[in-house]
Amino acid sequence: MLRMRIFMTGVGGQGTLLASRVLGEAALAAGFTPLLSETHGMAQRGGVVTSTVILGDLKSPIISPGEADIVLAFEALEALRALEFCHAHTLMLANTAVIPPYPVAVGQVSYPPVGDMLAVVAGQVGGLLAFDASALARQAGSPLAVNMVLLGALAATDTLPVSAEDLKQVIRDKTNPRFVDANLTAFDLGAAAARDPENWHRRPAA
Amino acid sequence: MSELLAGQPGERRLFLGNEAIARAALEAGVALAACYPGTPSSEIGDRLYEVSRTGRLVFEYSTNEKVALEVAAGASAAGWRALASMKHVGVNVAADALMTLAYVGVKGGLVLVSADDPSLFSSQNEQDNRLYARFAGIPMLEPESPQEAKDMTLAAFALSEELGLPVMLRTTTRVNHTRGVVSLGELAPPPPPGRFVKDPFSLVMVPAVARQAHARLLAKQERARALAESSPFNRLLGSGPLGVVASGVAAAYVADALLELGLQDRVTFLRLGFTYPLPEDLIARFLSRVDKVLVVEELEPYLEDALKALAQSRGLTVPIRGKGEGLFSRLYEFHPGLVRRVLAEFCQMPHEAPQPLPAAAELLGRPLPERPPILCPGCPHRAMYYAIKIALRDLGVEGVFPTDIGCYTLGLLPPLSMADYLICMGSSITTACGLSRASGQKVVAFIGDSTFFHGGLTGLANAVHNRHDLLLVILDNGTTAMTGHQPHPGVTLTPPDYPGQPVDLAAVVRGLGVTQFWRVNPLKYKESLAAAKEAVAAQGVRVLLAQSPCPLYVARLKGKRPTARFQISGDCGECRHCLEYLGCPAMYVTEAESRRQLLIDPDLCAGCAFCVQLCDHIRPAKRGKS
Numbered sequence A: 001m002l003r004m005r006i007f008m009t010g011v012g013g014q015g016t017l018l019a020s021r022v023l024g025e026a027a028l029a030a031g032f033t034p035l036l037s038e039t040h041g042m043a044q045r046g047g048v049v050t051s052t053v054i055l056g057d058l059k060s061p062i063i064s065p066g067e068a069d070i071v072l073a074f075e076a077l078e079a080l081r082a083l084e085f086c087h088a089h090t091l092m093l094a095n096t097a098v099i100p101p102y103p104v105a106v107g108q109v110s111y112p113p114v115g116d117m118l119a120v121v122a123g124q125v126g127g128l129l130a131f132d133a134s135a136l137a138r139q140a141g142s143p144l145a146v147n148m149v150l151l152g153a154l155a156a157t158d159t160l161p162v163s164a165e166d167l168k169q170v171i172r173d174k175t176n177p178r179f180v181d182a183n184l185t186a187f188d189l190g191a192a193a194a195r196d197p198e199n200w201h202r203r204p205a206a
Numbered sequence B: 001m002s003e004l005l006a007g008q009p010g011e012r013r014l015f016l017g018n019e020a021i022a023r024a025a026l027e028a029g030v031a032l033a034a035c036y037p038g039t040p041s042s043e044i045g046d047r048l049y050e051v052s053r054t055g056r057l058v059f060e061y062s063t064n065e066k067v068a069l070e071v072a073a074g075a076s077a078a079g080w081r082a083l084a085s086m087k088h089v090g091v092n093v094a095a096d097a098l099m100t101l102a103y104v105g106v107k108g109g110l111v112l113v114s115a116d117d118p119s120l121f122s123s124q125n126e127q128d129n130r131l132y133a134r135f136a137g138i139p140m141l142e143p144e145s146p147q148e149a150k151d152m153t154l155a156a157f158a159l160s161e162e163l164g165l166p167v168m169l170r171t172t173t174r175v176n177h178t179r180g181v182v183s184l185g186e187l188a189p190p191p192p193p194g195r196f197v198k199d200p201f202s203l204v205m206v207p208a209v210a211r212q213a214h215a216r217l218l219a220k221q222e223r224a225r226a227l228a229e230s231s232p233f234n235r236l237l238g239s240g241p242l243g244v245v246a247s248g249v250a251a252a253y254v255a256d257a258l259l260e261l262g263l264q265d266r267v268t269f270l271r272l273g274f275t276y277p278l279p280e281d282l283i284a285r286f287l288s289r290v291d292k293v294l295v296v297e298e299l300e301p302y303l304e305d306a307l308k309a310l311a312q313s314r315g316l317t318v319p320i321r322g323k324g325e326g327l328f329s330r331l332y333e334f335h336p337g338l339v340r341r342v343l344a345e346f347c348q349m350p351h352e353a354p355q356p357l358p359a360a361a362e363l364l365g366r367p368l369p370e371r372p373p374i375l376c377p378g379c380p381h382r383a384m385y386y387a388i389k390i391a392l393r394d395l396g397v398e399g400v401f402p403t404d405i406g407c408y409t410l411g412l413l414p415p416l417s418m419a420d421y422l423i424c425m426g427s428s429i430t431t432a433c434g435l436s437r438a439s440g441q442k443v444v445a446f447i448g449d450s451t452f453f454h455g456g457l458t459g460l461a462n463a464v465h466n467r468h469d470l471l472l473v474i475l476d477n478g479t480t481a482m483t484g485h486q487p488h489p490g491v492t493l494t495p496p497d498y499p500g501q502p503v504d505l506a507a508v509v510r511g512l513g514v515t516q517f518w519r520v521n522p523l524k525y526k527e528s529l530a531a532a533k534e535a536v537a538a539q540g541v542r543v544l545l546a547q548s549p550c551p552l553y554v555a556r557l558k559g560k561r562p563t564a565r566f567q568i569s570g571d572c573g574e575c576r577h578c579l580e581y582l583g584c585p586a587m588y589v590t591e592a593e594s595r596r597q598l599l600i601d602p603d604l605c606a607g608c609a610f611c612v613q614l615c616d617h618i619r620p621a622k623r624g625k626s
């Protein structure tokens, strides 16, 4: 039986909660009984926000360290931080764009080079798909649509039990009508990025 | 229309635990709900507020949790079904009312939701409120999932009416903020007006009446225990020789662990959901059937202690373990892997823990930068903190800063470092009284507007009356920002059609006897610095009211952010004053051509125009440049 644990991580305001919601709604429409959890509260003011989507016959809404099958990281440093939740076969999708944390912005510490961080992740997980999702979101006309870019990319990896069309239907039905067009464009740009071999730092073993 | 009213009975929806509770209340025909917002409970109130605007129920954001519970109690006394929701520490505020309400009893079903926060995601402690149900002597239900939160809310209303007692629905963050599949039932029709029937000799708790009422409460507890025995929320699953007991979300972790370890045949699983009073006969049957018992519960050993006491009183010697060395901790929330590991060891099952990858910092060869939460760019609290900092510096005195609960608590972090002492809602003022009296130091206390109405009024009256010496800065951002921008009595900028009558905060402060009073817009630096200097230098109780709305709230109401943006010109002298004193997160330093350059991120800058008043190198950005 299918059991899949998906972990999303990003910075407050990036829309990880909406991404997990869209995925959960699509899974529900496809006949699954998904379970989602969210972090709220103080973390939203520029801190880390995480959410989970659990598919399969499981009752636990959260993911323990080392148990995420898929990770969607909305920011480069948070991709590396999420390694704690990965195992050797995890598929990680990472945005390479940088949001400097406050201690970096004021020069107290420096931000690790993105290339180094990706190399570390690529050396550990089963697959790493990394590209500048923020640039694609801007290209789609909505800088906030990083979440849709990553969902589109995830759909294109064919690892999900729900189809890209299922996800798009939820985007049409449940996201802010003002942004639906930009969201769908972002989704397609993400899907195209997943098909570009250049963006794969390590292919998941078949 | 509110999402909670949509959908046909039998339909399956993906609801947050909090939404499931709100929906269940509507299916139960709740006629009045009251809350004070607090994570992780806030969405219960927010959803019911939305629905209340269709006229289906009466809803209020109360000034604090005691008020919310008392308002609900009044409605219930008149026969209405009522709900009061709050976070765990809110029950401390409501506890005075709760203890005696259990004596008074209820007429219409009354459900008290206590949302506990193991791991302190957004709280000042991680108290286990199951102890409150036992303390007050009221029935308690503990759901493990959104669907069960809905089922138990419905059951709680019925149980409350059957026993004439308030019922506690005790959730945890992981249930409140889990989104799961919930099936919809029929919505109840709007209730008819209630009617209060006088019965002072059982409803007015003078000693002679309360003596009887206490005896009645004990008798009701006995009846409640009998109901717990047959409750569908208390179940014995399986029949193996190893006993496992769990409640709340821990029961979900146990269910997954049994499945994944293939242990179902070896374990008898006692899943408890109606957890006060406990079903003693069911537990005794369970204890006499198994060889040893593991109790899986977050936080306090509430079930474990009860099981041990019960085993002793019934002469059962089966070993019962739960908290302790190599077992479960009394700290923090659990997670599935942890429960699986402890369970496997307890059952002596070979078990493969997932292979953890090496730590990221090790692989990278350096620590990962932290990402602390911080006051937003453009937040007026930062501007006020800055002015106080400069005022103290210029006057050459050190300030001591008792603070309170809200966004502004984040002023704790450097570079602001404007928080020295904090206990609970309203404690800034009262602890300031003691601190200044004892130390003679210059004490500047901070409190938000919502918090001031919640717990500050009595403290300020005390400070005035007892002639204390403190400067109270009320950081009035016009909303309850931390929990999602809920209104409170002081709000003037409200969502369309919000029915609340605004209460003038300044008039309240003066009405409490404060004669030294300043009101500033903290984003106007000259003015706020001048006022801050006068206020800091003065003696006695003084209040400085800093009024400027939360920019996130304004953006939400107006649907857009302001457009003015700022930049730093190339000849910035690198004094770093703005970074080291103000710390707006839109500002950052880069190393360009071996020269450090300070810049403002146009995407992050909220355009508050505060920094531009501090430094000549900061200028409005040219049009089209952002």
Ligand code: SF4
Pocket: A045, B374, B375, B376, B377, B378, B379, B380, B381, B407, B408, B477, B481, B482, B550, B551, B552, B553
């Ligand atoms: S939400 Fe509003 S009040 Fe809170 S930190 Fe942000 S700007 Fe300030």
Ligand code: SF4
Pocket: B377, B378, B566, B584, B585, B586, B587, B600, B604, B605, B606, B607, B608, B609, B610, B611, B612
């Ligand atoms: S104007 Fe200055 S202080 Fe205000 S948000 Fe922009 S950079 Fe920060």
